[in-house]
Amino acid sequence: MTTHNAKESAPMIKMPSISILLFSAMLLAGSPASANDEHHPAGGAEAPATPLNAPGSQIPMGGMMSMMGTGGMPMMGMMTGRVEGRLAFLKTEIKITDVQESKWNVFADAVRANAKAMMGMREGMMQARDGALPVRLERIEKAMALCQEALQKIKVAVEPLYASFSEEQKRTADQLMVSPMGLF
Numbered sequence: 003m004t005t006h007n008a009k010e011s012a013p014m015i016k017m018p019s020i021s022i023l024l025f026s027a028m029l030l031a032g033s034p035a036s037a038n039d040e041h042h043p044a045g046g047a048e049a050p051a052t053p054l055n056a057p058g059s060q061i062p063m064g065g066m067m068s069m070m071g072t073g074g075m076p077m078m079g080m081m082t083g084r085v086e087g088r089l090a091f092l093k094t095e096i097k098i099t100d101v102q103e104s105k106w107n108v109f110a111d112a113v114r115a116n117a118k119a120m121m122g123m124r125e126g127m128m129q130a131r132d133g134a135l136p137v138r139l140e141r142i143e144k145a146m147a148l149c150q151e152a153l154q155k156i157k158v159a160v161e162p163l164y165a166s167f168s169e170e171q172k173r174t175a176d177q178l179m180v181s182p183m184g185l186f
Contacts, residue, residue: 085117096167096174105163112159116152123148 089110098106123145131138167175 085114089113092175092178095178096171102163102166105166109156109159109163112155116155119148119152 093106093110133141164172164175
């Protein structure tokens with residue numbers, strides 16, 4: 003019989019706000035390797051006619067975007083589809099009781115609302131790579147403000163729920179509800 007560590011088998015959903023924040027930073031910064039390679043091609047090769055980070059190029063951000071669905075951050079479109087599965091997993095693993103159900107529902111509704119809001123922001127973020135630097139910075143600033151608002155909503159929902167947990171539930175939540183890239 004194979005034993006599983008619940009944390010290892012958990013579906014990995016990154017908190018949308020953290021993903022948006024990192025996505026924003028990548029949009030602004032681009033890929034350091036591609037930034038160097040575009041200007042100084044190896045072996046005397048000519049620079050590509052269309053820079054990798056140029057609007058309309060086939061490889062946006064020097065390939066960073068392509069990683070998002072294959073091992074990097076999950077694509078935003080996939081996030082909302084996985085939110086329900088992640089919430090169900092957490093509810094089962096933390097062993098939410100009938101008494102805690104109403105507090106859990108407030109938390110789960112906040113997570114769902116945030117995921118939906120972040121999906122609405124997706125189009126704007128995709129456009130953020132186009133335009134002049136001040137315009138891009140303004141879009142990123144707005145996205146980061148939305149991220150902070152989303153985090154505050156989650157915090158307000160988590161605090162009473164966490165306070166209702168037993169010590170065992172707290173240990174489980176401490177292990178499962180925070181991942182390297184964000185919450186939930």
